[in-house]
Amino acid sequence: MRTISTLDDLRSARLSFSGTVGLVPTMGYLHEGHLSLVRRAREECDRVVVSIFVNPTQFGPSEDLAKYPRDLERDLSLLEPLGTDLVWTPSAEIMYPKGYQTWVEVEAISRPLEGAMRPGHFRGVTTVVAKLFNAVQPHRAYFGQKDAQQAAVIRQMTRDLNFPIKIVICPIVREADGLAMSSRNVYLDPEQRKAATVLFRSLSAAKELYEAGERNAETLRGKMKEVLAGEPLAEMQYVSCADYDTLEELDEVKGKALLSMAVFVGKTRLIDNFVLG
Ligand code: PAF
Numbered sequence: 001m002r003t004i005s006t007l008d009d010l011r012s013a014r015l016s017f018s019g020t021v022g023l024v025p026t027m028g029y030l031h032e033g034h035l036s037l038v039r040r041a042r043e044e045c046d047r048v049v050v051s052i053f054v055n056p057t058q059f060g061p062s063e064d065l066a067k068y069p070r071d072l073e074r075d076l077s078l079l080e081p082l083g084t085d086l087v088w089t090p091s092a093e094i095m096y097p098k099g100y101q102t103w104v105e106v107e108a109i110s111r112p113l114e115g116a117m118r119p120g121h122f123r124g125v126t127t128v129v130a131k132l133f134n135a136v137q138p139h140r141a142y143f144g145q146k147d148a149q150q151a152a153v154i155r156q157m158t159r160d161l162n163f164p165i166k167i168v169i170c171p172i173v174r175e176a177d178g179l180a181m182s183s184r185n186v187y188l189d190p191e192q193r194k195a196a197t198v199l200f201r202s203l204s205a206a207k208e209l210y211e212a213g214e215r216n217a218e219t220l221r222g223k224m225k226e227v228l229a230g231e232p233l234a235e236m237q238y239v240s241c242a243d244y245d246t247l248e249e250l251d252e253v254k255g256k257a258l259l260s261m262a263v264f265v266g267k268t269r270l271i272d273n274f275v276l277g
Contacts, residue, residue, distance in 0.1 A: 019046030023138035028052040029069040033173040033181040037142040058124030195233035199272040202227035217241040217250040237262040
């Protein structure tokens, strides 16, 4: 496994690769969720490239960029045994050189949910992912279903910009008690960690209703809110029952739908989702 940071080194490494190349873009501080993407890429591609870059442009002014957890040594020790070929760790100066002014913005699908709560977030994500795609030129790129809207926005961008890349979305990896794995879970103290299972409980309760035949989206949103309200350490930011493709809020669930939510537990903002249908 090689670890490189300059663009020149990345380009010459990329030129030396034959066969299919899989890219797993990450912001580091890897957990089982990321590792499941790397394993999938390893199964499906001849070469596996993992990028580690904490992308400043997807953090809002009041978000946790400076505090975002980082541990490159640990990340590399997790990636090596999985058969990763190359780890690219570009600097902010490489990704956003002085005078930088080019942005990639996906419109409608970036607006609701996370987009409404975190203005500018997806503009930062799509810009950096487009730059990673250009630099690495992968055949396949791997993302987690946990960031469901991010996955939808990246799929849209890939189609719109004609990137010849297959976007592979991998299932959410959960702790034994249902909490979705996230680099941000390290911020939770033991009491908050217990409370954080409320996201899974709330989504499960709505799914149970759906499985019993409920199709009224407001009833499903109401069930999620009710369970969240029962956890004193949790503060709901939004709950949603939306069309899976357009992310528009539904009145009635007819086809594939996305139940999703963002919830503060203490100062930590957690997101989670289930797909229905
Ligand atoms: O999901 C993430 O970790 C980031 O949003 C990504 C895709 C690596 C872009 O910075």
